[in-house]
Amino acid sequence: MQTVTAEYSKVRLEDGVLSITISTADHGASLDSEGVAQGTRALTELGDRIGSILLRGTGPNFCAGGNVRGFAAAPDRGAHVADVAENFHGLVRALDAARVPIVAGVQGWAAGAGMSLVCLADIALGGPATKLRPAYPTIGFTPDGGMSWTLPRIVGSGRAREILLTDSVLGADEAARLGILSRLVGDDLVQDEALRLARAIAVGPTSAYEGIKTLLAESRTNSLDRQLDAEAASIARAANSPAGREGVDAFVEKRRADFAPLHSH
Structure with a gap:
């Protein structure tokens, strides 16, 4: 602890x-x-x-x-x-x-x-x-x-x-x-x-969780049109993030993604 x-x-x-x-x-x-x-x-x-x-x-x-x-x-x-x-x-x-x-x-x-x-x-x-x-x-x-x-x-x-x-x-x-x-x-x-x-x-993809929670919070007041724009921007950021790169690489390499090294705790 x-x-x-x-x-x-x-x-x-x-x-x-x-x-x-x-x-x-x-x-x-x-x-x-x-x-x-x-x-x-x-x-x-x-x-x-x-x-x-x-x-x-x-x-x-x-x-x-x-x-x-x-x-x-x-x-x-x-x-x-x-x-x-x-x-x-x-x-x-x-x-x-x-x-x-x-x-x-x-x-x-x-x-x-x-x-x-x-x-x-x-x-x-x-x-x-x-x-x-x-x-x-x-x-x-x-x-x-x-x-x-x-x-x-x-x-x-x-x-x-x-x-x-x-x-x-x-x-x-x-x-x-x-x-x-x-x-x-x-x-x-x-x-x-x-x-x-x-x-x-x-030990999961914290940046993805943050993005998901942000999108859910924005959906409280967004129209579908605005939410689609927010989703497109968010998923593009995720693709270039360390977690997104690790997740995609692990999928292609047929291994389990390891997000733990990306964490500061």
Whole structure:
């Protein structure tokens, strides 16, 4: 494991994988404000050393949402929740801007902020026991973490309205069918498989992943005509990139492409 600095107790960088602990078993697996803040800072400070991002909870659940007991104890609940949301949204913005793929290992419950992070991941792995729930209406709240933006783009606006307004509990099979979870593995394999996938991505063609994520981001507002121009320019750049040259040469030479030497981590 690469030791980053002592201040990163909830974040680690190993084999190019930036692991961010977004919840622990403490406080019922609620969103860990320290892990959130450290993740935001690490994404900014570690830069090109990151080959992939892994979002994880260390307890039986991925993340059960915000610390509701903390909300209740705050002298000014609105101000307290605003601070929590500001901290959380710093991470959401940093993840959305990340040039590398984001993997989430979603064991147990992903509720509230936890579900928002699942919707933000590029690839989210769950198990048969995984359950997702917006959870906001149950306590009289509205969504944060981008859920009102990401969920309609994953499941469609009509389905998103029903899920949010009825505070639906989504089982693993339904979440996978809707595309919120990418695929299911055994419950006892979720964390190991998520880490394996993040490690495989971290030694892959990072410049191609960056190009793909850029194109997907641009497609949010582009017309098809503009998107085709962006794709043509992007694939031309990729063809002349070290990763593109290695990939094409390996294909022609009938060998497995080796992108690892191209990485700085």
